[in-house]
Amino acid sequence: MNTTTNIIFLQEPPSGGLHCKKDALTDIFGWFLQVLLASLAFTCLIAKRFCEPHHERRSWLIWFYDTSKQGMGAIAIHMANVWLAGQYTGDPCTWYLINFLLDSSLGLFIIFIGIRLCQYLARTKGWEAINFGEYGTPPSPNAWMAQCCLYVGLMIIVKVSITLFMQLDFWENVKDFILSPIPNPKVELAFVMLIIPFFVNMLMFWVTDNFLMYKNPAKRRRDSYSECLLQKAKVKYRSLRKKSRNSESDILLSADDELLDSETVPIARAIIT
Known part of the structure; x- marks a missing residue:
């Protein structure tokens, strides 16, 4: 048993120096990890609602309006990253991880600026429909839809910005060592698609949800x-x-x-x- 395990973890990388195959992100195991990650992220948002102070806790409808925007944006970004990872030369798992980490850091900053800009315009121009987290009384599906479109638009801006940033030459050196200690393709895929994204997404979703549920200072x-x-x-x-x-x-x-x-x-x- 131990001998077999050692052979699996010490096997040589696939030919061409790739740890993951080109279709590793979209095979059965890859999709399983992605569905599992989405379920864990959704559970994290539910837990966050119950951690809110009782007098500030959102109704389930408002919570759905807030989190669904984030869900749509996350799906759009994830699918774009999976597709882009296969377009680069080299290990797709490495490129996916680099894209993901940039989305979770630089992308989060862009999201913050975009949401605050929309809230500023809503206050100064009276465009209440784009005031993230405010849906009127009673909550209006039209306001929710407008904010969903805006948020997905922000995700597109994030992805275009990150993709342009990825054209710099030094990323070739980064991708050569970022996952080099992990020789096994399955273990690498688990780290890239589940373990690292789980902890990063938990923090990112929590912070982004606070942005999206923002209330105006007077209220x-x-x-x-x-x-x-x-x-x-x-x-x-x-x-x-x-x-x-x-x-x-x-x-x-x-x-x-x-x-x-x-x-x-x-x-x-x-x-x-």
């Missing part, structure tokens, strides 16, 4: 002020209730003392006589 201040008043009212109510209980106890005790005194005097007189 945030109103919510904070209302919550503060509610807490003060609760404290005041508990204090009054405690005082009321204490006063009732004092009245009952004094009444008991008076009753005890009134009963004790005749008894004492009877004993004396």
Whole structure:
């Protein structure tokens, strides 16, 4: 058993110096890893909703509106990365990982700028439909659709920018060593399509969701002020209730003392006589 395992992990890379084959990202094992990653990422967003403070927790509809935009963008970026990885010369797993890491760092910065720009235009121009995270009362599907289109447009800008950045020559040197310690194609594919993306996506989805659920400062201040008043009212109510209980106890005790005194005097007189 150990001998077989050693042979698998120490085998030579496929011919041509490639760790992954050209179709490694789209074979059965590759698709299995991608579906598993998507399920884990979706679970992470559900967990994030339950981690939100109770008074700020979004309804399931608003949560769906927020996260579905991110889901559409993630699918578009992922499919583009899978396709682009096969267009470069060399190991497609390496190129996919480089694209993914750039999308999760430089791309996240571009997304942040784009969302904040849309929110600024929504406030200054009155274009409420493009104010990310705000859908009106009641929530409007039209606003959600407009924001979905904008977000996918941001993803396209991110992908074009990253693709142009990838044309620089030094990436050839990066791809030669980035996954060189992993000689086994299956293990490399698991790292590229599941293990590394899981931890990076968990952070990226969490941060991006905070961007997408952004509230305007005035509303945030109103919510904070209302919550503060509610807490003060609760404290005041508990204090009054405690005082009321204490006063009732004092009245009952004094009444008991008076009753005890009134009963004790005749008894004492009877004993004396």
